[in-house]
Amino acid sequence: MTLGDALPAVRSPIPAAAGQAWVERLAASECPALTTRRKRREEQTGASHDPIVWVEAQGANVVDADGNRYVDLTSGFGVALVGHRHPKVVEAVKRQADRLLHALGDLHPSDVKIELLERLCELAPWPQARAMLSLSGADAVTAALKTAVMATGKTGVIAFEGSYHGLTYGPLAVSGFAERFRKPFEAQLQPDVHFAMWPEREADVEAALRTLPADWSRMGALIVEPVQGRAGVRLPPPGFLEALKRLCEENDALLIADEIFTGLGRCGAWWRSVDEGITPDVICLGKALGGGLPVSACIASEEVMGAWGASDREAIHTGTFYGDPLGSAAALTTIDLIEGEHLIERAADRGNAWATALRAEGLPGVLEVRHAGMMLGLQLGAPMQALTVTHALLERGYLVLPAGMRADVLQLAPPVTVSEAQLEGFTASLRDVLGQP
Ligand SMILES: Cc1ncc(COP(=O)(O)O)c(C=O)c1O
Known part of the structure; x- marks a missing residue:
């Protein structure tokens, strides 16, 4: 062996x-x-x-x-879906390292960043999609929360008890996993977050739906893990995600599927949410995407992402290393492996x-x-x-x-x-x- x-x-x-x-x-x-x-x-x-x-x-x-x-049996927090140090990922990173380590992100991007964006848009469940790259899962969730504000003009967010979306400020505010994570920073967290109950059994669905806000007028997004990971691999009962999607549509809020853990094949489908019968408005990816390198993405339909408007001189959401060449090369190879193997x-x-x-x-x-x-x-x-x-x-x-x-x-x-x-x-x-x- x-x-x-x-x-x-x-x-x-x-x-x-x-x-x-x-x-x-x-x-x-x-x-x-x-x-x-x-x-x-x-x-x-x-x-x-x-x-x-x-x-x-x-x-x-x-x-x-x-x-x-x-x-x-953790894949390093879900990262090594294709295995640690897959030879093809290592080869792609080495090849890229011999050519270009860093470019000028959103100002003068690398070729390989553009290839990765195209590939993600092809995989996405909308006929026409647009994506934003970043480094961590929390980055992707931040981009998704901002996208919802741009698309709806509303800053309130619905999230679930037990949810885990990352620990930087935007994601932390919508992470219901543990009060102790939020407590010291409460004054710096956005206050307009409504935590609803997560139904663990079919019999809990009605009760859970009743814990959603009665008034959605300030709610621009609902963020959900298609399977709650850190809360203990808690699967939503059949029909629950569909009910959430319907309510989002009725109330002009975006449904953000945090597929950072569940996506890219982990749950037996490219997108767990789509496999469960819904098309979310925004999808967050991370973890397995870079095959071991830190790469994440926020993807949405052309229409939703269009709400950001055309670039006016400077990008209002970017990061020095977002879409870096090494990570992009690793992600392209990882996607090829998920398909090819x-x-x-x-x-x-x-x-x-x-x-x-x-x-x-x-x-x-x-x-x-x-x-x-x-x-x-x-x-x-x-x-x-x-x-x-x-x-x-x-x-x-x-x-x-x-x-x-x-x-x-x-x-x-x-x-x-x-x-x-x-x-x-x-x-x-x-x-x-x-x-x-
Ligand atoms: C569903 C989900 N969303 C977001 C995150 C945060 O990702 P990161 O730790 O890369 O910021 C995680 C991490 O465990 C996660 O499981």
Whole structure:
């Protein structure tokens, strides 16, 4: 087995000497918020939560500073859909690096930026589309929120409890995931945000719709994750997204689909929202788009994007590195790979098979297995349980993320190319961990 589809090889304790030395340097140099968070987890779970330090990754494998090998079932926060360091992405980046590293963005763009814009517009679910490139998911959400203001003249936004759209100011204001993220900055956040209930079951849909505002006169946008990721892979019941789209149409508000996690094949379709029967007004992309490089995009129909008006001497929304050549080259290759390696079909088929197999396992303590393509959420019984299970899995060589507002969900989003043996090894390790008293 080569690095990429290999099984884990981990010696305890983790991190060992080399990793621990890096962690000490991290604690002495990084903003203390992250170190504090580890301490809090340690207090809550009684286990050490020092991180491993990544030094190499390939396919679904990650190697840490102590030489331990892991299987990454997170895709590095959903980024490595095509696998870490896909040889074709690396080749494209190297080729681009030999030619042009940086251009003059919106003023004098690179050829490869234009190619990426064209490709995204072709993929978009509108006959004619326009796109804006940026670096992070939060950037794409910011662009979408601004687009809604330009298109509707209204600044209010409807969002959902549990939603996660990024932590810069615009996205933070509409992220319902945790009050503690917003609290210190409340005075600097736009106040006109209405959080509605997210229905977890079909029986909750009516109640959720009743929590939408009665008066939409100030509401220019409704932003929704087609599947809530960080909140624990929470799928909207059938018909819910359609009802939202109808209400947006009736009330002259744009429906923004935050497909940063769910899009580009992760959920078995280019666009999860479209697969669920709606055409959103704006789509945000990020994470997997750059194949490992930071690239994001906000895409809308020509008509919606036209609301920005023609450029009048200077761009009123831009960034120094937006549409950078390296990221654009990597994104073009990533899109080619998703198409050429049939990753959308593979995500749909493999996700179904994996979820079915996990359900059939009858794992002790797993109350529910939710999934959309290769995005899975394993619902555990107790708050904070995902923290201890995640750590125990790490010790066995499997990287997964805790999710859910009560940290009671295991989030699984491996590279679509992960091997069967790696998935089977994970299931055996999870059974082992959950079987522990
Ligand atoms: C649905 C969704 N939107 C937005 C973001 C923010 O992306 P970024 O962290 O790149 O700013 C994330 C990140 O996890 C996400 O899952």
